[in-house]
Amino acid sequence: MTRPKNPGVEAGAARERPWPKLLTRPSLPLPPAAQPRAAEPIARGSEWSGEALERFDAALARHSRRLGLEVNPIQYELITAEQMIDLISTVGMPVHYPHWAFGKHLVAHERTYRKGQSGLAYEIVINTNPSLVYLMETNTLALQVLVMAHAAYGHNAFFRNNYLFQQFTQADSILDYLKFARDYVMQCEQSHGWREVEKILDCCHTLAPYGVDRYRKPGRLSVRRERERQAERLRFAERHYNPDHAHLNARGDEGEPPAPAFEPQENILYFIEKHAPRLAPWQRELVRIVRKVAQYFYPQRLTKVANEGAATFWHYTLLHELYDAGEVDDGFMLEWLSNHTDVVAQPRFDSKAYRGINPYALGFAIYRDIRRMCEAPSDEDREWFPELAAGSWPEAIAFAMANFKDESLIEQYLSPKVMRDLRLFLLHDGPEDKTHYEVRAIHNEPGYLRLRQALAAQYRAETHVPQIEVARAGDDSERALLLQHRLQHGRLLDGDGVDAVLAHVKELWGFDVVLEELDAAGSRLKVHRV
Amino acid sequence: MTDRVFAAHAMRIVDRRGDPSGRGAVNRERFVRRFKDEIKRAADDEFRRRSITDVGKGGRIAIPGRGLQEPFLRHDEDSGSRDFVLPGNREFLPGDTIPRPSGGGRGGPEGDEPGEGESRDSFAFVLSREEFLALFFDDLELPNLERTHFAEITLERMRRAGYARAGVAHSLAPAMTVRMSIARRIALRGALAERIEELERALETADPAARAAIDSEIERLRRRRDGLPFLEDVDRRYRAHTPTPAPATRAAMLCLMDVSGSMDERKKDLAKRFFTLLYLFLERKYGQVEVVFIRHTETAEEVDERTFFNDTRSGGTLVYPALELAHKVIEAHYAGDSWNVYVAQASDGDCGADDGARSATYLDQRLLPRLRYFAYVDIPHVNGLFNRPSDLWRSYGAIASAAFARRQVHGRGDIWPVFRELFARRQAA
Numbered sequence: 035m036t037r038p039k040n041p042g043v044e045a046g047a048a049r050e051r052p053w054p055k056l057l058t059r060p061s062l063p064l065p066p067a068a069q070p071r072a073a074e075p076i077a078r079g080s081e082w083s084g085e086a087l088e089r090f091d092a093a094l095a096r097h098s099r100r101l102g103l104e105v106n107p108i109q110y111e112l113i114t115a116e117q118m119i120d121l122i123s124t125v126g127m128p129v130h131y132p133h134w135a136f137g138k139h140l141v142a143h144e145r146t147y148r149k150g151q152s153g154l155a156y157e158i159v160i161n162t163n164p165s166l167v168y169l170m171e172t173n174t175l176a177l178q179v180l181v182m183a184h185a186a187y188g189h190n191a192f193f194r195n196n197y198l199f200q201q202f203t204q205a206d207s208i209l210d211y212l213k214f215a216r217d218y219v220m221q222c223e224q225s226h227g228w229r230e231v232e233k234i235l236d237c238c239h240t241l242a243p244y245g246v247d248r249y250r251k252p253g254r255l256s257v258r259r260e261r262e263r264q265a266e267r268l269r270f271a272e273r274h275y276n277p278d279h280a281h282l283n284a285r286g287d288e289g290e291p292p293a294p295a296f297e298p299q300e301n302i303l304y305f306i307e308k309h310a311p312r313l314a315p316w317q318r319e320l321v322r323i324v325r326k327v328a329q330y331f332y333p334q335r336l337t338k339v340a341n342e343g344a345a346t347f348w349h350y351t352l353l354h355e356l357y358d359a360g361e362v363d364d365g366f367m368l369e370w371l372s373n374h375t376d377v378v379a380q381p382r383f384d385s386k387a388y389r390g391i392n393p394y395a396l397g398f399a400i401y402r403d404i405r406r407m408c409e410a411p412s413d414e415d416r417e418w419f420p421e422l423a424a425g426s427w428p429e430a431i432a433f434a435m436a437n438f439k440d441e442s443l444i445e446q447y448l449s450p451k452v453m454r455d456l457r458l459f460l461l462h463d464g465p466e467d468k469t470h471y472e473v474r475a476i477h478n479e480p481g482y483l484r485l486r487q488a489l490a491a492q493y494r495a496e497t498h499v500p501q502i503e504v505a506r507a508g509d510d511s512e513r514a515l516l517l518q519h520r521l522q523h524g525r526l527l528d529g530d531g532v533d534a535v536l537a538h539v540k541e542l543w544g545f546d547v548v549l550e551e552l553d554a555a556g557s558r559l560k561v562h563r564v
Numbered sequence: 565m566t567d568r569v570f571a572a573h574a575m576r577i578v579d580r581r582g583d584p585s586g587r588g589a590v591n592r593e594r595f596v597r598r599f600k601d602e603i604k605r606a607a608d609d610e611f612r613r614r615s616i617t618d619v620g621k622g623g624r625i626a627i628p629g630r631g632l633q634e635p636f637l638r639h640d641e642d643s644g645s646r647d648f649v650l651p652g653n654r655e656f657l658p659g660d661t662i663p664r665p666s667g668g669g670r671g672g673p674e675g676d677e678p679g680e681g682e683s684r685d686s687f688a689f690v691l692s693r694e695e696f697l698a699l700f701f702d703d704l705e706l707p708n709l710e711r712t713h714f715a716e717i718t719l720e721r722m723r724r725a726g727y728a729r730a731g732v733a734h735s736l737a738p739a740m741t742v743r744m745s746i747a748r749r750i751a752l753r754g755a756l757a758e759r760i761e762e763l764e765r766a767l768e769t770a771d772p773a774a775r776a777a778i779d780s781e782i783e784r785l786r787r788r789r790d791g792l793p794f795l796e797d798v799d800r801r802y803r804a805h806t807p808t809p810a811p812a813t814r815a816a817m818l819c820l821m822d823v824s825g826s827m828d829e830r831k832k833d834l835a836k837r838f839f840t841l842l843y844l845f846l847e848r849k850y851g852q853v854e855v856v857f858i859r860h861t862e863t864a865e866e867v868d869e870r871t872f873f874n875d876t877r878s879g880g881t882l883v884y885p886a887l888e889l890a891h892k893v894i895e896a897h898y899a900g901d902s903w904n905v906y907v908a909q910a911s912d913g914d915c916g917a918d919d920g921a922r923s924a925t926y927l928d929q930r931l932l933p934r935l936r937y938f939a940y941v942d943i944p945h946v947n948g949l950f951n952r953p954s955d956l957w958r959s960y961g962a963i964a965s966a967a968f969a970r971r972q973v974h975g976r977g978d979i980w981p982v983f984r985e986l987f988a989r990r991q992a993a
Contacts, residue, residue: 084577087575087577088575088577091575092575107576108575108576109576109577109578110575110576110577110578111577111578111579111580112577112578112579112580112581113580113581114581116588117580117581117583119588120587120588123588123591124587124591132590132591132594133591133594134591134594134595134597134598134599135595135634136591136594136595137588137590137591137592137593137594137595137596138595138632138687140588140591140592140595141592141595141689141690142687142689144689144690145624145688145689145690164576169577171581228594228597232594232598236634239634240634240635240636243636243637380651380652381651381652382651382652382654383650383651383652383653384652385652388652391649391650391651456651456652457651457652457653457654458649458650458651458653459649459650459653459656460647460648460649461647461648461649461650461662462645462646462647463645463646463647463648463664464645464646465643465644465645467661468642468664469663469664470661470662470663470664471661471662471663471664472659472660472661472662473656473657473658473659473660473661473662474647474658475658476653476656476657476658477653480658481658485649488647488648488649489649491647492648492649498638499637500637500638500639502637521644522644523644523645523646524643524644524645525639525640525643525644525645525646526639526640526643526644527637527638527639527640528637528638528639528640528641529640530635531635531636531637531638532637534635535635535636535637538635
């Protein structure tokens with residue numbers, strides 16, 4: 035996460051502070067420093083050693099416990115830069131089934147890393163139990179401790195306490211499941227050829243966003259039960275095998291059309307796994323694997339701001355605790371603060387470096403402001419957040435970490451001060467004027483509520499992933515699969531994407547696939563068919 | 565829970581740095597396999613750009629970005645309405661309008677995470693040496709390469725072979741010499757001490773008359789024991805060397821190519837592949853290979869690689885001057901037993917019959933004795949008009965030497981057999 039210089043700074047320099055606002059040393063009174071100051075920093079210099087890390091970990095554990103942070107057990111793993119690239123390419127999982135898309139990420143990262151265009155991610159932490167935290171050997175001491183505070187305490191606590199992760203993921207079984215998935219995919223490659231396997235996986239990946247139950251909690255992952263289920267499926271097929279009928283139904287085992295009363299289904303991959311007429315059992319298994327993995331990552335998609343914000347808030351807080359306890363020296367602080375600055379930088383919308391709202395910056399600002407409002411509430415805060423004002427900040431933070439996803443966190447906690455600090459404003463892009471955007475609200479009294487709602491809506495899953503449902507399937511002679519897209523704010527699907535995706539769906543379904551786009555009233559605007 | 569974890573704080577840290585890192589390779593291989601066609605096309609371009617000696621290195625290549633992205637559904641930015649929040653307001657007030665940037669609504673709220681530098685037009689990455697070579701060899705229909713052994717020009721090279729008792733002063737091995745000296749002194753001192761002890765025992769029981777003799781004997785032995793010389797001739801050890809045969813490691817490769825007007829791009833491309841392949845073989849075998857480029861029309865000249873492959877000249881074809889020049893170059897730079905000289909010639913063979921005959925004779929009698937190998941590839945025209953064997957091809961047919969091979973090459977797939985012939989024949993010999 036390296037950041038080019040922000041070219042937008044000069045223009046408004048007169049009115050801006052010369053340093054990023056988020057980084058000013060907290061002007062608030064720190065919690066009563068009852069703890070004794072250490073005579074000596076835990077370690078000096080930039081070289082790390084196992085022993086130093088151990089003492090830092092103990093110190094971080096002590097401070098985080100004092101501040102009421104609950105974490106899963108931690109397992110640190112020391113890795114090389116090369117291994118880090120490997121990990122990044124497989125979305126951070128130490129085990130994953132093989133696929134070319136991971137290879138693509140690998141070569142891309144490798145190149146930019148070698149050329150020095152991008153540093154590597156400092157940290158990867160995996161929502162497992164114990165929580166795996168990767169420390170890269172090339173990091174300096176300050177960076178290692180930053181990573182430990184950020185990942186091993188911040189993210190870890192978030193994974194452990196946030197309701198979405200508690201409901202949707204099983205930290206203790208994911209690695210076993212991925213191992214099972216990898217072995218199964220490799221075994222399929224052996225027995226059915228890599229082309230076939232790759233074809234199915236490609237199709238499934240396209241649909242991965244539609245492979246999750248958004249509201250129903252998934253059952254527990256268990257490798258043993260998966261194996262039993264596979265065996266059962268096979269036994270069923272064998273028991274019902276009738277050579278006289280085999281040629282009639284050679285392609286698939288579930289030729290029955292679904293029941294006439296059809297309820298729309300949001301989980302397309304699940305529907306395909308259960309009802310696609312032509313898939314062979316092993317292909318259904320592959321669909322299932324992609325679906326399960328997508329389900330595991332689903333909460334992470336919904337909690338980018340909340341999760342990164344919490345981790346950033348905690349590394350910031352914990353490292354300052356270390357400093358206040360005299361356990362690190364000034365050089366140490368300057369070093370990690372420089373990295374921190376890069377991570378939480380929010381380029382202006384008109385700067386070249388602008389890549390959307392930086393989840394680190396937004397999340398960090400929200401959590402910091404929660405703390406500020408608890409410790410030093412202003413009149414404005416008392417009006418907006420009476421429940422926070424003068425409360426205990428560790429409790430407020432813990433509550434915010436446990437019970438919200440991005441959308442609701444913003445809706446609940448985005449304060450006028452943060453909106454002003456980030457200078458947020460709301461643009462409207464509508465069919466009335468195709469050449470201009472209209473500014474609908476800015477960071478002022480009449481605009482706060484509207485801004486907050488709009489920003490929260492921006493983090494709703496539906497805003498990015500068009501909502502598609504299975505509306506009907508296989509009840510006509512063509513056995514076509516009918517998908518429906520219910521438009522939000524009149525936004526149609528991008529034509530290029532649709533055709534390619536539908537081709538993949540057809541590959542899985544085996545018969546025609548139709549995608550209707552319906553407006554709010556239910557009238558058909560557009561029909562795609564492959 | 566918290567208490568249990570922290571009650572006895574022990575950091576759990578696992579050092580994975582030594583773990584084999586094969587995981588990435590699995591996915592990498594799948595990526596290369598999937599985009600093999602695109603990658604090969606890019607590698608071909610790269611190959612054309614590169615010099616022969618660089619082909620064997622890995623390097624950056626770029627393939628078209630289209631098709632690399634797994635498709636996904638997204639909204640059409642031009643339809644419907646949307647609201648989005650941006651940071652960094654400076655002067656806008658509600659009701660202001662901003663010109664919509666052209667090229668869709670990129671820059672809206674759906675920005676990517678920073679750091680994913682990947683443009684839509686092309687996707688660049690680095691191929692390793694092995695991957696690059698695999699692609700390069702792919703078309704050439706190489707069988708799995710076996711280690712081939714063939715007759716070597718060998719030199720005698722001195723190799724260390726333990727220690728010897730005799731030698732010249734400069735190869736004295738001091739450590740070994742001192743060690744021998746210590747051993748000798750320990751051995752002798754022990755023997756003397758034993759003898760002295762024996763005499764001392766005899767002294768106790770001896771009568772006074774014999775005592776004096778025994779005493780003086782003991783005295784003599786003690787003197788000898790204490791005066792053992794530090795170094796004697798027998799201690800000296802020298803580093804020994806024995807002559808062992810070693811293959812000559814220097815190789816030179818002379819590329820001869822006809823650059824007359826009839827050699828078009830296709831022929832040159834084939835020739836370049838042929839030269840490259842030979843280079844790679846030789847490089848693998850000798851480590852370092854010097855390459856000389858000789859081009860010829862009616863006259864021959866030594867040129868650099870760029871000129872060799874890219875500069876066209878017009879004129880007829882005479883092979884003889886090129887062979888003469890090759891001979892001259894060998895005489896000047898690569899004479900002697902320590903050089904393995906290879907000559908590779910590529911031509912469409914359009915020379916006069918008398919030039920062909922003259923060249924064949926010259927090659928057979930003057931040039932070949934100096935060479936390890938001479939390989940000639942004949943690249944005929946594509947269309948059938950000239951499909952009779954070329955003049956040079958027929959003339960070279962008269963050469964019976966084992967160090968000579970000729971081969972007609974119509975396409976890339978024909979290049980490898982030249983090498984098969986080159987190495988197989990040697991193996992049999």
